Amino acid sequence: MDDASKSTPPEGSTAASAAAAGAILTIDLGAIRENYRRLTTRLNGVRCAGVVKADGYGLGAGHVAAALMKEGCDSFFVALLGEGVALRNVLGPGASVFVLNGIPPGAERDAVAADLSAVINSPEQLAAWRTAARGAGRRLPAAVQVDSGMSRLGMASGDVERIGADPRAFEGIDIRLVMSHLACADEPDNPANERQRLAFERMRLMLPAAPATLANSSGIFLGQSFHYDLARPGAALYGINPTPSEPNPMLPVVGLQAKVVQTRLLEAGAGVGYGHTFHAAAPMTAATISLGYADGWHRRAASAAWFGGVRLPFLGRVSMDSIILDISALPPGTLKEGDLVDMLGPSQSVDDAAGHAGTIGYEILTSLGPRFHRRYVDG
Known part of the structure; x- marks a missing residue:
């Protein structure tokens, strides 16, 4: 059964809204x-x-x-x-x-x-x-x-x-x-x-x-x-772990994917993001994704995205509407504009993201903003 046949879209949701949104939040x-x-x-x-x-x-x-x-x-x-x-x-x-x-x-x-x-x-x-x-x-x-x-x-x-x-x-x-x-x-x-x-x-x-x-x-x-x-x-x-000192007995509920807006080659010494808190030590490839603190992703949260199971670390600070990723671990041309990277899902749970942000899973979930396309599935 494909995702479309399992989905129950929210009121007013259309296919166009998924195309227009910067990120997609899937709720199981x-x-x-x-x-x-x-x-x-x-x-x-x-x-x-x-x-x-x-x-x-x-x-x-x-x-x-x-x-x-x-x-x-x-x-x-x-x-x-x-x-x-x-x-x-x-x-x-x-x-x-x-x-x-x-x-x-x-x-x-x-x-x-x-x-x-x-x-x-x-x-x-x-x-x-x-x-x-x-x-x-x-x-x-x-x-x-x-x-x-x-x-x-x-x-x-x-x-x-x-x-x-x-x-x-x-x-x-x-x-x-x-x-x-x-x-x-x-x-x-x-x-x-x-x-x-x-x-x-x-x-x-x-x-x-x-x-x-x-x-x-x-x-x-x-x-x-x-x-x-x-x-x-x-x-x-x-899906938040009610027993933090033990493995989570609950199933994960949310998946969050953000769209790639642009990819670029960074030269050695290039400053990245507000305050230039990161400088490229050597030439590297980067991608900018359409997700930021206006969407509830904490500004100083050290974290990463994933693509095809490959971890893509954040570079510099989270901006209001965007995050810059280090995509050097991917073969050249693998990641393109419009592709989706995983922010929450099998590689990073809500509790994982909370740990990176120095907060709790409750705050991660309740901070997720209104700009996402919300996709409901019952799989």
């Missing part, structure tokens, strides 16, 4: 589905949600969520109200969509209209959602988040204790989940993980009985005691 929805299956197998019967915030980590929340629904996923998490409204418009009724940052003050009616589930992070958010339920004349779905030790979002222990003792605190609210978030799950030996689990246990017992969720992608690999009733993977679905 089949790999996302397989990663979901691998995680659900590890969860051994515990329900598994899908975190699709930041537009599905930059890969298209609607496409990702639709693919996950084919695997039986019926609960999704976004960060912002606007993301939730957009996702509901794509998915239609049925699936649960939780807004992790909570509903902004005054926007509760919009959340109710889109049938979104508020993640309640404070007594103020709880009171506002309770008022919204009275206005709607029905019980409204919500998750209650407690701060078990990350100090980012969620109710502090004292707030949980006070609210838990108030029999009217949750009037009109359908508590679908009690949740918290792990700060150090990617470090399995970090004692903070168990401290957070115990704090979560203590605080959830102060609240009305409801299903519990604590594990993120890496938390799934901490063991059954962290699984509770629902897991909330994000990064692992997109």
Whole structure:
């Protein structure tokens, strides 16, 4: 089966857009589905949600969520109200969509209209959602988040204790989940993980009985005691390694190819790129590709591209719209204008690229810019 027969182009995509773009981002929805299956197998019967915030980590929340629904996923998490409204418009009724940052003050009616589930992070958010339920004349779905030790979002222990003792605190609210978030799950030996689990246990017992969720992608690999009733993977679905100290148990999801704009012969001593941070020690061949920091490739990231399995190191600094490659390892004339070189794929994973940039795979994916032609396959 060729790529065209497997592809599901994004809305508004045409063949011309691939020709006009400087780089092509291929997103394998089949790999996302397989990663979901691998995680659900590890969860051994515990329900598994899908975190699709930041537009599905930059890969298209609607496409990702639709693919996950084919695997039986019926609960999704976004960060912002606007993301939730957009996702509901794509998915239609049925699936649960939780807004992790909570509903902004005054926007509760919009959340109710889109049938979104508020993640309640404070007594103020709880009171506002309770008022919204009275206005709607029905019980409204919500998750209650407690701060078990990350100090980012969620109710502090004292707030949980006070609210838990108030029999009217949750009037009109359908508590679908009690949740918290792990700060150090990617470090399995970090004692903070168990401290957070115990704090979560203590605080959830102060609240009305409801299903519990604590594990993120890496938390799934901490063991059954962290699984509770629902897991909330994000990064692992997109191929980022949830176990950084071990081989990646997930399939890669993205491939990125950049087009060659020009090739040239550099004379000995030639300065390359802004600041002339590289000078040719001897005559060499170079190629300029149509990809740069405006596309999310970090300016000071020391890295390389690949062509036919041959590594082509970067020369000098990354520019806004271009990168210069050393192509001396290729036979003369091998690489031509319009050819594609591999930036992300079998030779360089998202985690590899993150290591070169001194960052994490999350930032690489969510930085990938809008100028790419996005090609969806389900192979």
